[in-house]
Amino acid sequence: MLKTLEAVLIPIGAIFLSLLLFAIFIAFMGHQPFDVFHSLYRGAFGTWFSWQNTLIGAAPLMLTALCTALPARIGFIVIGGEGAVVVGGLCSALVGLALAGVTVWFALPMMLAVGFICGGLWIMFIGYLRYYRGVNETISSLLLNYIAIAILSFLIFGPLRDPSTLNKPSTFAIDESFLVGNMGDTFIHWGFAYGIILCLLYWFLLHKTTYGFSVDVTGGNVKAARISGLPVPKLILSTFFLGGAAAGLAGALEVIAVHGRANSSLNAGYGYEGILIAFIARHNPLAIIPVAILLGGIKAGNGLVQRADDLPDATGLVLQGIIFVVILASESLYGRIKYFQPKEART
Numbered sequence: 001m002l003k004t005l006e007a008v009l010i011p012i013g014a015i016f017l018s019l020l021l022f023a024i025f026i027a028f029m030g031h032q033p034f035d036v037f038h039s040l041y042r043g044a045f046g047t048w049f050s051w052q053n054t055l056i057g058a059a060p061l062m063l064t065a066l067c068t069a070l071p072a073r074i075g076f077i078v079i080g081g082e083g084a085v086v087v088g089g090l091c092s093a094l095v096g097l098a099l100a101g102v103t104v105w106f107a108l109p110m111m112l113a114v115g116f117i118c119g120g121l122w123i124m125f126i127g128y129l130r131y132y133r134g135v136n137e138t139i140s141s142l143l144l145n146y147i148a149i150a151i152l153s154f155l156i157f158g159p160l161r162d163p164s165t166l167n168k169p170s171t172f173a174i175d176e177s178f179l180v181g182n183m184g185d186t187f188i189h190w191g192f193a194y195g196i197i198l199c200l201l202y203w204f205l206l207h208k209t210t211y212g213f214s215v216d217v218t219g220g221n222v223k224a225a226r227i228s229g230l231p232v233p234k235l236i237l238s239t240f241f242l243g244g245a246a247a248g249l250a251g252a253l254e255v256i257a258v259h260g261r262a263n264s265s266l267n268a269g270y271g272y273e274g275i276l277i278a279f280i281a282r283h284n285p286l287a288i289i290p291v292a293i294l295l296g297g298i299k300a301g302n303g304l305v306q307r308a309d310d311l312p313d314a315t316g317l318v319l320q321g322i323i324f325v326v327i328l329a330s331e332s333l334y335g336r337i338k339y340f341q342p343k344e345a346r347t
Helices: 002-028 033-046 048-073 081-098 104-133 137-157 191-207 210-220 222-227 232-259 270-280 285-309 315-333
Strands: none
Touching: 002 033, 002 270, 002 315, 033 048, 033 285, 048 081, 048 104, 048 191, 048 210, 048 232, 048 270, 048 285, 081 104, 081 137, 081 232, 081 270, 104 137, 104 232, 191 210, 191 232, 191 285, 210 222, 210 232, 222 232, 232 270, 270 285, 270 315, 285 315
């Protein structure tokens, strides 16, 4: 119980401290912090329209956060979600183009499955390099982001470019019947539902199965895991695959639910924001859901802050950066606050 309370209160305290530091920054820039916070709230959660924008922004963030959270559970820091999004979206679009004219009941699952699998394989390759070749997973995942973006740029500016897309080079559009609609009467696409479902499934997998227990044991002590007979290589590669698959699915949904084609919008920074969400949520798939909604709200409210308070577009990024630094600093508090320790350990 005390550990759960610690895992909840320390991130909340870190977020409040981040807001205080952000308020000081805003005041230093000559603006009223309360006015900025009010605009941020109205743009994120003030109306049903704002809520819909927030939930749309949260959809890919939930999935990309899983790309960092799952490998972190087994002791590795992967920041390659951006590359997995790009690869998943691009491969999904290619499948959609190849299946033009096929029934939607076959094409749509195939596009989602290919995005899921390609994103997973992209990140699993990083796990292979780490375990079998000793290549640092953080560095390799970052570099592979640039490779994925370069491949996307080559294809959309070259052999796959639709000549009609002058201002924003893109692939040809996929069949309109392959696009998933919105949820009910809202303009929230079904990617939000996919994100929640996958977070719940991954939470169950990690917390209610022997697989999840094996992952935690391996993440705690690899040598002990080997001695106990756990299949360490398979556990590492599978967690990398499942994390990357979630980000690949985010890319596929950006194609199927938002853009209808692959273009530079796949490289929108969702993978990097997912890193922040994963750390705030302490790599817990269930906690990723509210944290992604919070970060989605910051993104949604940033536009109103620009218009109402005459602040630059980077204002939201400054707030996210402050949160990230404070969250990283708060890691040193875990296990050190006496209130959260068992009574016998306080003396």
